[in-house]
Amino acid sequence: MTVVSVGRPDGVLRAAGLAGLLALTLASLFVGVGALSPKTLFSDPEALRLMMVSRLPRTLAALLAGSALAIAGLVMQTLARNRFVEPATAGTAQSAALGILLVTVLWPEAPLGWKAAVASLAALAGTSVFLALVHKLPPTQPFLVPLFGIVYGSVVGAAATFAAWRLDLLQYLEIWTTGEFSGILRGRYELLWIAGALVALAWWTADRLTILSLGRDVGVGLGLNYAAVLRLGLVIVSAVTALTVVVVGIIPFVGLVAPNLISRFAGENLRHTLPWVAGTGAALVLSCDIIGRLIRFPYEIPVGTVLGVVGAALFLALLFVRRADG
Amino acid sequence: MIDISDVSLTLGGSLILDHVGLTLPKGGVTALVGPNGAGKSSLLSLIARLRPLQTGRITVDGLPVDTTPTRQLAKVMAILRQDPGVASRLRVAELVGFGRFPHNGGRLTAEDRRIVAETLEQFDLTGLASRFIDTLSGGQRQRALVAMTFCQGTDYILLDEPLNNLDMFHARELMRTLRVMADGHGKTVLVVLHDINHAAAYADRIVAMKDGRIAASGETAAIIRPDILEAVFGFPMRVETLAGRLTVLHHA
Numbered sequence: 350m351t352v353v354s355v356g357r358p359d360g361v362l363r364a365a366g367l368a369g370l371l372a373l374t375l376a377s378l379f380v381g382v383g384a385l386s387p388k389t390l391f392s393d394p395e396a397l398r399l400m401m402v403s404r405l406p407r408t409l410a411a412l413l414a415g416s417a418l419a420i421a422g423l424v425m426q427t428l429a430r431n432r433f434v435e436p437a438t439a440g441t442a443q444s445a446a447l448g449i450l451l452v453t454v455l456w457p458e459a460p461l462g463w464k465a466a467v468a469s470l471a472a473l474a475g476t477s478v479f480l481a482l483v484h485k486l487p488p489t490q491p492f493l494v495p496l497f498g499i500v501y502g503s504v505v506g507a508a509a510t511f512a513a514w515r516l517d518l519l520q521y522l523e524i525w526t527t528g529e530f531s532g533i534l535r536g537r538y539e540l541l542w543i544a545g546a547l548v549a550l551a552w553w554t555a556d557r558l559t560i561l562s563l564g565r566d567v568g569v570g571l572g573l574n575y576a577a578v579l580r581l582g583l584v585i586v587s588a589v590t591a592l593t594v595v596v597v598g599i600i601p602f603v604g605l606v607a608p609n610l611i612s613r614f615a616g617e618n619l620r621h622t623l624p625w626v627a628g629t630g631a632a633l634v635l636s637c638d639i640i641g642r643l644i645r646f647p648y649e650i651p652v653g654t655v656l657g658v659v660g661a662a663l664f665l666a667l668l669f670v671r672r673a674d675g
Numbered sequence: 676m677i678d679i680s681d682v683s684l685t686l687g688g689s690l691i692l693d694h695v696g697l698t699l700p701k702g703g704v705t706a707l708v709g710p711n712g713a714g715k716s717s718l719l720s721l722i723a724r725l726r727p728l729q730t731g732r733i734t735v736d737g738l739p740v741d742t743t744p745t746r747q748l749a750k751v752m753a754i755l756r757q758d759p760g761v762a763s764r765l766r767v768a769e770l771v772g773f774g775r776f777p778h779n780g781g782r783l784t785a786e787d788r789r790i791v792a793e794t795l796e797q798f799d800l801t802g803l804a805s806r807f808i809d810t811l812s813g814g815q816r817q818r819a820l821v822a823m824t825f826c827q828g829t830d831y832i833l834l835d836e837p838l839n840n841l842d843m844f845h846a847r848e849l850m851r852t853l854r855v856m857a858d859g860h861g862k863t864v865l866v867v868l869h870d871i872n873h874a875a876a877y878a879d880r881i882v883a884m885k886d887g888r889i890a891a892s893g894e895t896a897a898i899i900r901p902d903i904l905e906a907v908f909g910f911p912m913r914v915e916t917l918a919g920r921l922t923v924l925h926h927a
Binding site (some may be wrong): 371430488555556557559560562563564565566567568569571573574612616617618620 | 691723724725745746747748749750754756759760761762763764765767769773774776777780781782783807824827889
């Protein structure tokens with residue numbers, strides 16, 4: 350029966366996608382200030398060290414953060430039942446930053462893991478409030494949701510800025526609010542594997558998340574434990590966002606562009622589209638990081654800044670290019 | 676059997692359902708009719724546990740709807756609410772396939788695929804199977820949603836104004852399908868209808884509601900009477916037998 354498998358992009362596309370991601374990964378491994386080529390890698394022990402301590406961790410961090418942020422966006426859009434929200438703008442990331450700020454003040458010597466835990470809790474609280482308020486908005490006005498998200502995210506962000514200013518921690522806040530990978534070394538990115546595991550968890554529960562997107566009545570009617578799936582989604586969004594903010598900083602637009610791009614072509618049956626969304630996010634962040642390394646070589650431009658430009662352009666293109674299927 | 680006893684519902688201070696008691700035997704098509712705001716959709720939501728029960732008791736096939744696990748209920752009873760606002764970009768076949776979720780937890784078995792294909796065929800959707808639902812017309816989308824509800828394969832099927840957006844052909848097809856489900860497969864169908872003549876033509880029983888109460892309930896021929904209809908809907912109408920069918924002339 351082919352009818353029910355039509356949503357699956359075929360094997361050729363899948364192979365092409367993987368090849369593209371692999372090419373970007375290789376490029377990322379060999380692009381940077383320190384000269385590194387596949388030839389010297391095995392002859393020069395210093396080159397191998399550079400690879401293992403810096404390039405490989407940085408590349409893995411970009412892949413993990415990109416895929417996880419794309420999935421966080423996808424799940425958040427499912428929870429809010431609106432295609433135009435993402436954690437980076439709708440308060441989740443700002444709440445996480447506020448949480449790190451608090452833990453930095455109260456427990457300055459806290460290990461990174463604890464900072465991530467507190468940031469996750471703060472993100473969970475901030476996102477719960479956002480969703481509770483969003484569900485009170487009139488469903489006939491879908492554009493109120495992203496607008497409200499931007500206002501809400503700005504208010505939380507402003508609170509964080511004000512607190513940082515009073516506490517003289519503005520330069521620290523800058524680190525968490527501007528996503529960049531230049532500081533990533535071995536031992537400084539491993540928390541992102543948890544974000545990667547959460548992506549796997551999202552895939553595992555993809556059918557439930559898809560049903561969640563059909564709304565509460567349809568979900569309950571189909572026997573979905575609606576509240577439990579909602580909570581699971583909240584945890585995925587909050588933890589992924591908080592982990593990336595702690596390790597890399599806020600990276601905008603990934604959570605918005607990757608799910609919308611894939612939805613346009615392959616729909617929203619998450620079992621089939623989720624790997625594509627994750628791959629698109631990874632490719633987007635990795636290519637923007639490479640661009641940031643090259644554009645004024647040997648200096649670097651933070652990936653958050655590059656994505657601010659590239660992501661905005663992509664998003665506008667998505668809005669204005671007419672849908673191929675009418 | 677659907678057993679409703681002493682169910683009241685208050686929303687925002689106003690009484691929506693007022694001590695409703697009703698017993699629907701297993702099997703057959705029951706039409707739920709009544710003017711706007713009579714409480715039909717609210718009653719359906721309570722039966723389908725989409726709303727928490729405030730007072731009283733409802734059982735479906737002996738299962739109390741407020742305490743039975745929702746997944747277990749989903750194998751017994753399917754509900755399609757009026758305008759569920761499904762906005763996801765799913766293909767028709769994928770949407771209909773999710774009707775099998777209570778049985779398979781998400782992974783379609785060969786048997787599920789067969790049921791999905793049959794249901795698509797039954798609702799004239801095979802040609803639209805790979806279309807995204809956000810590219811369909813209102814009537815096509817409505818058919819896809821009804822198909823998903825049927826695909827759940829439950830003994831009890833609750834539909835809230837399923838004829839919305841359907842053209843005459845597909846409205847007739849759907850009502851005939853409901854009859855086949857009841858007659859050929861022993862299903863129990865409870866359907867909210869606005870067109871009294873659809874109720875007169877296809878239902879075994881009619882439950883008429885007004886102001887949050889059951890105004891009348893019984894065999895179709897016992898309800899399709901000018902005095903009862905006037906009491907429920909608030910204006911006089913003629914009832915004639917045309918070509919052997921009870922027909923309500925409410926247009927004049």
